[in-house]
Amino acid sequence: MEDWRTSVLMAAYHRAEPAHLAEALESMFSQTLAPDEIVFVEDGPLGEPLRRVLDSYQGKDIPLVRVALAENSGLAVALQAGLDVARYPWIVRMDADDISVPHRLATQMAALREGGIDVIGSAVSEFDGDPTNVVGMRSLPLDHHAIVRYARMNNPINHPSVVMRREHLVAVGGYRSVPFMEDYDLFARLLAHGSVFRNLAEPLLLFRAGDAMFSRRTAPGMFRAERLMQRNLVGYGLVSRPRSWLNLVARSAFRALPRSAMRRSYRVLFYRSRDAS
Template sequence: MSVSPAALPAYSVLLPLAPWESPPVLREALASLVAQGLPPAQVVVSCDGPPPEALALELERAELPMDLVLGPGGEGLGPVLARGLLACREELVLRFDADDLCLHDRALWQVQAMVRRPELAALSAPLAEFQVDPQQASGCRTVPRGAHRLRRFSRWRNPLNHPAVILRRSRVLAAGNYRARSGFEDYDLWLRLLRRGDSLDNLAEPVVLARVGPAHLGRRQGWGYARREVAFLWACGREGLLPWAQVVLLLVLRPPLRMLPAAGLGWLMAALLRRSASRS
């Protein structure tokens, strides 16, 4: 049963902003927030350093209830998100990236779902991906549904799509907020929430169109990413977020995949981790 929009609680949006974002792309992203059927009460833009003039101009032009949170720069995504979440006033917080697009009813669907299911600490959805034209989907990044499947899946892979997440602020803060876990800030948070006994889940249909391309894939390959992944997995074992047997298995399986050339890694991800748009 849906909850009437008039009876729904207010929500904040948490948008991290890096200085290298494209102004036209940011303009499109902000326009998708302006067009929400259920508008936000607050948009927190947490900046990794002062935004360049062109990005600052796009923020000023957006017709949104915006709060700008500035950091010193060069901190990484975890501290930027942690500072931004502390600045959010509402209990429900919609995560959003500066290069993605929200579907018109994203906020309505996700806020309704969180009201219906107060046990949830976070909720995401499949992620519809595009490269140039949002009307031409290139794939869909699927995620598991149901508490049992999600918990089992989390031992192998990130169980939520971060760009499509809505959070319950108090639960995230109780778990320790975002941390500096380069490349794994959200996975680290989900595992800590699950360890606390919090519930996570996913919607059946996409709510966000995510912009992807060669640069997106390139961030997940090479020695640098492999070293960060090894450090993250080791920390998961040390903190009891994953069983040591699972950590050892992942340490054997994961790093070699990061050494594949971009074409090989892209094929593997398309074959194993996503379903094509034609099968959606």
Template sequence: MKVSVVMSVYNAEKYLRQAVDSILNQTFEDFELIMIDDDSSDCSADILQEYKDQDERVILLKNENNLGLTKSLNRGLAIAKGEYIARMDADDISAPERFTKQVDYLDQHPDYSFVSCIGCYINENGNREQLRLFPEANEEIYAMMPKVDAVMHPGVMFRKDDIEKIGNYCEDFRVVQDYDLWFRGMAAGYKFYNIQEPLVLFRRNESYNTRKSKAYRMIDFAVRKKGYRINHIPLHKRIYIVIPLALAYIPPKVMDKLFYVLKGFDPRNKAKEYYQNGKSGTENK
């Protein structure tokens, strides 16, 4: 088995079929899709069961209680048979060629542990909004990581063996578990690459900002603090730890209105010039 896709699902019935179909319709076919129902109270479990009954590539796990994303992902990793692990969220959409491009990159670059991509925001109706940009090269990703999360989690693929060596997702963190994983990967000397093509349509719906509560921001603060320490980040670069503290006091409704204004100050947007120069040439894919 080449790839195991791990998707945790909680009350995602509205967009779930679009997400699952985008995985099952990948041009790359050697994969299993492990879906974990995290004790959903809507029709998500029924939808997942339908897919399991129809496609032998689908493996369905059910949590008796709501465990949260981190523990659910670790449940999926524990049974994954793939050499590579691909992440996917239950409300996003993967481009058909996503796995083909990511598998090709990891196969051709055995010294790299992570490959992700840039994305494109979509709204509740699936209409495209702005690009979600990330730096390309490993050196750029390392340099940006103390400022912001420089790798898109629902678009990532990584080597299962490498992640197991650093302990999979840390269950101390119910959210922001991806940022913690990247920091630990950096501390282990792992390499990252972001394909400069929008291989994931990233859903920004009515709950996007409300999910990022004050508690969420405090965990972000804790993840950064730990990440700075284990990577020996110089003190003058630790100023970015104030970002989640500042965002914690912006009401979700205000954040929603200012979302793209604030994104204009996002250091990840320095990738825009690279992208618009046409090196990837895939904006309409």
């Protein structure tokens, strides 16, 4: 009989906003289907305001397991540290500044119980500032075969929305340090491993967008990171070398656009209808 218990995996460093962290944690503690534990990695010293938020959620019905790293080591290292101590078979990702809708976990686990799925994500509603200010819905391909095709060019899962089979994560080596793209790299390895993917059309997460999101896409070192990611896709057998160079050119050209043009292109590329597949 399959074990359906869940570990929520979160991480934050000292620049996280305490109010955003409180919203993120509250959305997990208020799920209609409660997770069995929340593993929170403190990626280096957090400071008193963030520690107070975490302290306020300890001792409640859902165990909050805190892992403190001595120094800020980056998201991949932090998530791997959390994965190492997570106890349950299903890993639920959650960022420290996003908001899960109350029925997120119930909906995803019901879909997983249908069988044959190892990794499940969902559409996300992107908001700017106030959570009620939804600016768009990012919906990725839904079925496994469409996800495989899409993964040859772009990240096929909205990372903060994902639930994954822990056994498969361990089998592919967990999170690795691929700057800016640790999630894409992980999903590519899982696909190469044979994990079966699915995305749900319903947006089950409110994702904090705005200028910061676009700034991350043009951060220093992004081109070098993209070259590494494309080499990885070749190594995992997902794309040919010529296709990797085409990807590099296309994805780098997108990041080179002026901010206003990047926003418009982003809407065209990623804001899909709910029946996208």
